[in-house]
Amino acid sequence: MQLFLEQLTNGLAVGGIYALIALGYTMVYGVLKLINFAHGDLFTIGAYLGLTLLLSLGLTDHLGPLAGIAVLAAMVMGLVAVIGALLERVAYRPLRTSPRLSAVVSALGASIFFQNAVMLLYGARFRVFPHDLLPTTAITLFGVNIPVMRIILFATSLLLMAGLYAFVQKTRTGMAIRAAAIDQGAAKLMGIDVNRVIMYVFLIGPALGGVAGLMVGLYYGQINFTMGWVYGLKAFTAAILGGIGNIPGAMLGGLLLGVIEAMGATYISMAWKDAISFLVLILILIFRPTGILGERVADKV
Amino acid sequence: MRKKWLFSLLIGLLLFPMMLCQAQAQVKIGLMAPLTGSWASEGQAMKQVVDLLAEEVNKAGGVLGQPVEIYVEDDGGDPRQASLAAQRLSTRGIAAVIGTYGSSITEASQNIYDEAKIVQVATGSTAIRLSEKGLKYFFRTSPRDDEQGLVAANTLKSMGFQKVAILHDNTTYAKGLADEAQTLLQADNVDVVFFDALTPGERDYSTILSKLRSAGPDVVLFTGYYPEAGLLMRQKKAMGWDVPFLGGDATNNPDLVSIAGKDAAVGFMFLSPPVPQDLDSPEATSFMAAYRAKYQSDPASVWAVLAGDAFKVIVAAVQDLGSTDSDKIAEYLRTGLKDFQGLTGPIAFDGKGDRVGELYRVYRVDGEGNFVMQP
Numbered sequence: 001m002q003l004f005l006e007q008l009t010n011g012l013a014v015g016g017i018y019a020l021i022a023l024g025y026t027m028v029y030g031v032l033k034l035i036n037f038a039h040g041d042l043f044t045i046g047a048y049l050g051l052t053l054l055l056s057l058g059l060t061d062h063l064g065p066l067a068g069i070a071v072l073a074a075m076v077m078g079l080v081a082v083i084g085a086l087l088e089r090v091a092y093r094p095l096r097t098s099p100r101l102s103a104v105v106s107a108l109g110a111s112i113f114f115q116n117a118v119m120l121l122y123g124a125r126f127r128v129f130p131h132d133l134l135p136t137t138a139i140t141l142f143g144v145n146i147p148v149m150r151i152i153l154f155a156t157s158l159l160l161m162a163g164l165y166a167f168v169q170k171t172r173t174g175m176a177i178r179a180a181a182i183d184q185g186a187a188k189l190m191g192i193d194v195n196r197v198i199m200y201v202f203l204i205g206p207a208l209g210g211v212a213g214l215m216v217g218l219y220y221g222q223i224n225f226t227m228g229w230v231y232g233l234k235a236f237t238a239a240i241l242g243g244i245g246n247i248p249g250a251m252l253g254g255l256l257l258g259v260i261e262a263m264g265a266t267y268i269s270m271a272w273k274d275a276i277s278f279l280v281l282i283l284i285l286i287f288r289p290t291g292i293l294g295e296r297v298a299d300k301v
Numbered sequence: 302m303r304k305k306w307l308f309s310l311l312i313g314l315l316l317f318p319m320m321l322c323q324a325q326a327q328v329k330i331g332l333m334a335p336l337t338g339s340w341a342s343e344g345q346a347m348k349q350v351v352d353l354l355a356e357e358v359n360k361a362g363g364v365l366g367q368p369v370e371i372y373v374e375d376d377g378g379d380p381r382q383a384s385l386a387a388q389r390l391s392t393r394g395i396a397a398v399i400g401t402y403g404s405s406i407t408e409a410s411q412n413i414y415d416e417a418k419i420v421q422v423a424t425g426s427t428a429i430r431l432s433e434k435g436l437k438y439f440f441r442t443s444p445r446d447d448e449q450g451l452v453a454a455n456t457l458k459s460m461g462f463q464k465v466a467i468l469h470d471n472t473t474y475a476k477g478l479a480d481e482a483q484t485l486l487q488a489d490n491v492d493v494v495f496f497d498a499l500t501p502g503e504r505d506y507s508t509i510l511s512k513l514r515s516a517g518p519d520v521v522l523f524t525g526y527y528p529e530a531g532l533l534m535r536q537k538k539a540m541g542w543d544v545p546f547l548g549g550d551a552t553n554n555p556d557l558v559s560i561a562g563k564d565a566a567v568g569f570m571f572l573s574p575p576v577p578q579d580l581d582s583p584e585a586t587s588f589m590a591a592y593r594a595k596y597q598s599d600p601a602s603v604w605a606v607l608a609g610d611a612f613k614v615i616v617a618a619v620q621d622l623g624s625t626d627s628d629k630i631a632e633y634l635r636t637g638l639k640d641f642q643g644l645t646g647p648i649a650f651d652g653k654g655d656r657v658g659e660l661y662r663v664y665r666v667d668g669e670g671n672f673v674m675q676p
Contacts, residue, residue: 011508013507221535
């Protein structure tokens with residue numbers, strides 16, 4: 001039982017990160033029907049920018065650890081959002097009216113570009129965040145030892161997701177995003193500036209991906225230029241699992257994938273962990289082709 | 302008109318480097334290394350070491366009165382890319398090729414070099430079967446996994462551990478080593494309480510550590526690579542579990558300590574061929590001085606230094622033979638080369654092309670994050 005609870009917390013912590021990244025995939029898919037393969041690399045860029053800003057500005061020395069990291073997170077979100085918007089301008093907008101495959105190829109190209117740019121700028125060796133930044137205390141809940149940072153990490157993910165959900169459901173811009181997701185042409189006729197909506201999507205998704213990169217860097221301490229690949233793939237899976245195009249679906253899919261992985265590794269086989277997660281994905285897609293909460297059928301790619 | 306102009310420009314661009322190559326007779330040596338991909342740091346260090354040594358040789362007048370030229374191809378740490386790289390290199394008229402790091406990557410290129418009759422000296426590929434195929438032109442400066450498995454089992458036994466957990470990462474290399482160690486340990490009635498694999502490239506290994514802990518081992522033998530080893534040490538400390546770890550030779554990389562943090566890495570033990578910093582032979586000391594002067598740091602890992610050894614034996618063979626003929630080089634490396642002083646100690650090859658001699662040492666990470674060779 002203790003092992004079960006311990007693995008549940010492990011799974012949820014990883015799943016929280018998957019969910020944050022999955023939101024970027026699902027928002028872009030919802031509005032553009034495009035899988036933004038460069039999203040995992042925006043996550044990497046978030047981690048590296050966070051490291052650079054942390055080391056060069058010394059925010060945590062001036063403001064104390066928590067306030068410093070909060071400011072840092074805001075800066076990373078802003079910067080990665082700008083990169084995301086630029087990505088859309090350069091790589092996706094010119095292809096908006098082209099066949100969908102061209103945009104996917106462009107996304108793959110952007111991913112390779114970002115990955116290698118990061119490698120050339122920062123080098124191929126692993127980069128490491130300072131070790132003494134975060135508190136290492138742990139608390140004991142139901143006989144399970146949980147590091148406090150894990151809880152903060154998970155709470156931050158939930159908070160960001162809740163914020164996004166409120167934004168999309170309650171604000172006028174959010175309503176415009178939902179409208180554009182349903183039918184771009186009709187949204188245009190209703191006076192919604194679709195280009196602007198798409199820009200918002202490419203500001204919000206990358207910002208969340210970037211801050212997830214920062215969180216991974218801060219907590220796990222180690223980053224390298226290929227880290228976005230594994231996280232990107234898992235988050236993409238999470239988005240599909242929950243129903244791509246659906247925001248609560250991405251959150252649910254991310255958390256679920258984290259827990260499935262942890263449980264599969266514990267009770268079946270660690271080496272088969274990924275095979276088990278993908279098997280669950282296949283089973284869910286057989287019985288619910290649109291994912292758990294999905295409504296529309298993903299017809300291409 | 303414009304097209305014609307562009308076309309002739311392109312032809313010119315193609316011909317120009319060709320003419321440059323023709324201008325001077327050279328001893329050409331290939332280097333196949335993972336310059337990109339997840340082992341890029343290893344590959345770039347390999348290139349740094351080989352570049353440095355080639356520069357030194359050329360300053361001293363070259364080989365047979367000709368300068369040495371290094372032809373580098375990126376294998377990306379990927380078998381498919383490696384076979385392309387091998388095909389490209391084998392058309393460049395090279396005398397021999399150095400590389401590469403991963404065993405499965407080397408394997409993809411072996412037959413291509415063999416058919417092209419090019420001597421290949423692998424540097425980090427320790428999988429047993431690579432030299433069991435009877436390939437005439439294949440050599441390696443790294444040791445073999447069966448030797449390492451034996452050293453691992455003996456080390457664990459001599460330390461008196463009774464319940465051993467073995468963790469690998471499903472790569473050819475790590476699984477081979479884990480299997481070897483498991484067989485040897487079980488033959489000696491040591492209890493292997495856990496045997497499973499993690500997925501490399503992830504960040505969170507708490508799930509695996511929780512499961513490992515519930516198996517209750519005295520010691521964990523991890524046969525994978527340093528990025529995962531560093532994370533395991535760090536997360537093991539965060540969950541307050543105090544168990545000794547012994548790593549295989551792929552954990553020998555200073556980045557292990559920076560990833561884990563000094564206080565989490567302390568006590569980590571690993572097996573490895575000795576790094577040049579720990580050897581006091583004149584070859585090792587002068588190489589370290591030159592490397593530090595050029596790159597302002599120590600080599601990233603021992604595997605890059607083994608690429609340097611590969612370069613040195615190739616150059617020595619060409620120099621002594623007065624020829625770049627592949628058959629002669631292969632014959633010479635097998636039979637003529639005895640107690641050649643390399644950067645990692647004396648080098649000689651057996652009939653299969655494997656390096657002979659006891660190479661492995663046990664290292665331990667001290668409180669300052671240094672790797673200390675155990676007596």
